[in-house]
Amino acid sequence: MNHDRWIEDKIAQLRQDNLWRSLRSIESIPLGRATIDGKEIVLLGSNNYLGLSAHPQVIEAANNALTEFGTGSSGSRLTTGNLNLYTKLERKIASLKQTEAAIVFSSGYLANIGVIPALAVEGDLILSDELNHASIIDGCRLSKARKSIYLHSDLNHLEHLLKDASGYQHRWIITDGIFSMDGDIASLPDIYDLACQYNARLIVDDAHGLGILGKKGSGTVEHFGLSQNQDIIQTGTLSKAVGGLGGYVAASKNLVELLINQARSFIFSTGLPPATLAAATTAVDIIRSCASVRQNLLKNAQNLQNALLQNGFDFLPNETQIIPLIIGPAKQALHFSEVLFEHGVYAPAIRPPTVPEGTSRLRMSVIASHTENDIKKVIQALIASRTAVDKLH
Numbered sequence: 117m118n119h120d121r122w123i124e125d126k127i128a129q130l131r132q133d134n135l136w137r138s139l140r141s142i143e144s145i146p147l148g149r150a151t152i153d154g155k156e157i158v159l160l161g162s163n164n165y166l167g168l169s170a171h172p173q174v175i176e177a178a179n180n181a182l183t184e185f186g187t188g189s190s191g192s193r194l195t196t197g198n199l200n201l202y203t204k205l206e207r208k209i210a211s212l213k214q215t216e217a218a219i220v221f222s223s224g225y226l227a228n229i230g231v232i233p234a235l236a237v238e239g240d241l242i243l244s245d246e247l248n249h250a251s252i253i254d255g256c257r258l259s260k261a262r263k264s265i266y267l268h269s270d271l272n273h274l275e276h277l278l279k280d281a282s283g284y285q286h287r288w289i290i291t292d293g294i295f296s297m298d299g300d301i302a303s304l305p306d307i308y309d310l311a312c313q314y315n316a317r318l319i320v321d322d323a324h325g326l327g328i329l330g331k332k333g334s335g336t337v338e339h340f341g342l343s344q345n346q347d348i349i350q351t352g353t354l355s356k357a358v359g360g361l362g363g364y365v366a367a368s369k370n371l372v373e374l375l376i377n378q379a380r381s382f383i384f385s386t387g388l389p390p391a392t393l394a395a396a397t398t399a400v401d402i403i404r405s406c407a408s409v410r411q412n413l414l415k416n417a418q419n420l421q422n423a424l425l426q427n428g429f430d431f432l433p434n435e436t437q438i439i440p441l442i443i444g445p446a447k448q449a450l451h452f453s454e455v456l457f458e459h460g461v462y463a464p465a466i467r468p469p470t471v472p473e474g475t476s477r478l479r480m481s482v483i484a485s486h487t488e489n490d491i492k493k494v495i496q497a498l499i500a501s502r503t504a505v506d507k508l509h
Contacts, residue, residue, distance in 0.1 A: 134446040135467055145170045148485040152462055158490050158497075160463040160480045165437055166327055166409050167485045168359030168399045181394035189387030194376075197387025205397045206364075212334050212400055213350055213366035214343040219375055220364050220393075222385045224323055224353025225251040227363030229258055230379030231319070231351055232290065235371075236261035241284040243277055243316070245269065245291045247298060250470075252290055252321055261288070268295075271306050278314040287316035293336030294324035297471050297479060299438030301329075304340045308348065319349045326403075327357025328410060328437060333403040357403065360396045362388050413437055413484040416491060420482055423495045429502075440466075441478040441498075449476035452505050459497035 130136040144151040147167050150159040168174055181201065189197035202220055209218040221227040232255030236242050240261035244252060247268045256263050262284070266274040274289070281287050289311050291302045304320065311318040322335040330338030337343055337350055346368060354362035365375060375382060417437045424431050424441070432440045443449035446467040453465035456478070463478040471477060482491075 134450055140462075148483060148487065148490050150462075152457075155457075156460070157457065158461045158486075158493050160461055160482070160494060162481060162483055163324075163356040164359050165357045165413055165481070165483050166359065166403070166406060167483060168327075168357065168402060171359070171399070171402060173402065174359060174395045174398050177398040178391040178395040181390040185390035187391075188389055191387065192383065192385060193387045194383055199387065199390055199393060201390055201393035201397065202387070205393050205400070208397055208400045209364050210366055212332065212404065214334065214338070215346065215350065215366040215368070217369040217372040218364050218366040219372045219382070220354075220362050220388070221379075221382055222362060222388055224321075224351070224355060224363035225254075226381040226385055227351050227353070227365055228252050228255040228321060230255075230381035231349070231365050231375060232256055232288075233259040233380070234375055234378040235317075235319075235349075236286070236288045239284065240286040240288060241281050243274060243281075243287065243289045245295075245302070247295050248290060248292050249296055249321060249323065252292070256290070268298075269300070269303060271303065271310065274307070275310055275314075278310060278316065281314065281316075287314065288319060289316050290319045291321070292324075293320050293322040294328070294436050294438065296324055296438065297466060297477070298432050298440055299434040299436045300432070301325075301336060301339070301435060304336055304342060308342060308345065317347065317349065319351065322350050322352040323356060324436070324438065326352050328413065331407070333357075333406070333410060354396045354399075358396050358399045360399060361392050362396060409484045413482065416482040416484070416486045419488075420480070420491050420494065423491065424498075427495065427499060429498065437482050439480045439482070441480055443476050443478065444474055446476045448505065449478065452501055453478055455501040455504050456497055459500050461494050461497040 140152050142150055142152050146159055146162045146164055147170055189199055191197040206218045206220055228251035236259045238260040242256050242261045242263045244256055244265055245268055246265045264277050266277055294301055308318055325335035327333045329336050337348055350366040352364055354360045421433055421439060430442045443452055449465040456463060463480045466479045467476045
């Protein structure tokens with residue numbers, strides 16, 4: 117086989133299917149506005165929901181840790197990489213999540229591909245929502261447990277699968293808290309009730325809920341008043357509302373100790389840089405006290421949804437900061453995103469395999485620092501872009 121030719125053919129096929137992806141160069145702090153490829157635009161695709169990556173206290177904490185500890189951790193956490201900064205961060209995450217303990221991984225992706233295979237073993241059954249994040253999907257694939265996919269947020273289908281799940285030593289239900297591409301919230305109280313009824317254990321990936329939902333910003337579990345249920349395992353990331361890098365699992369002390377010994381993505385990954393750990397610790401502190409910022413974020417999201425509705429756009433309404441504008445064909449979604457960029461707004465085109473065929477979309481996520489003028493500019497740009505795209509399709 118000519119491997120160079122094989123690679124060229126793969127690239128050509130991706131381009132033909134309108135699934136080719138390229139990198140844009142962001143040249144400023146990614147807040148409400150940013151400079152991308154030399155052009156100042158309204159940024160509508162950032163996960164920096166609360167703007168904490170640019171918060172003065174967060175930056176100060178990172179600078180102090182950089183001066184004290186240097187740039188890197190020097191090894192995996194089980195060798196030389198377990199800086200004492202981890203202890204402080206993990207205690208604060210556990211306190212925010214109201215769990216006995218927490219463990220920090222080097223990314224949210226590593227958290228999910230570590231915890232799922234470590235817990236769900238041969239002889240077990242995993243029941244996973246069909247729209248779960250890729251990190252959950254890959255974690256399930258790495259597990260030796262049997263996998264069953266239930267229709268998105270379909271409690272009847274989930275219960276049907278649970279009824280048929282006899283003969284397994286353990287059953288694990290895994291769901292996103294907020295679904296990253298649709299923006300809807302999982303019905304955790306109902307899912308938890310089913311878990312209890314059928315002797316299953318619930319794992320919730322709260323990547324997009326931490327810092328956004330709940331009175332203290334703890335996320336979807338707190339949002340539904342389920343924090344007292346200590347058998348719910350919570351995973352997530354520190355790269356979105358926290359504004360940094362890393363992932364976590366918040367659970368019982370015994371489960372955390374098991375992961376230290378069994379989660380391969382924990383054992384074989386280099387520890388996070390000290391500046392990243394210190395920044396995340398400060399950001400978690402700020403999340404507890406920034407209810408007004410969370411409220412402003414969700415107000416921005418609601419204002420944008422209201423404007424989309426008034427102007428006849430096809431989107432998936434929800435109660436969160438993620439607003440999917442459904443386009444349909446991948447080629448048209450890609451073109452819409454490019455035209456929108458020329459009008460001064462960046463919202464990335466999301467295409468298969470990230471979303472199902474025929475549902476390509478612009479994934480629009482507002483952040484707390486967007487202004488009323490930003491939202492108006494977004495709507496104006498969307499209307500102008502829709503007109504331009506319609507003329508060509």
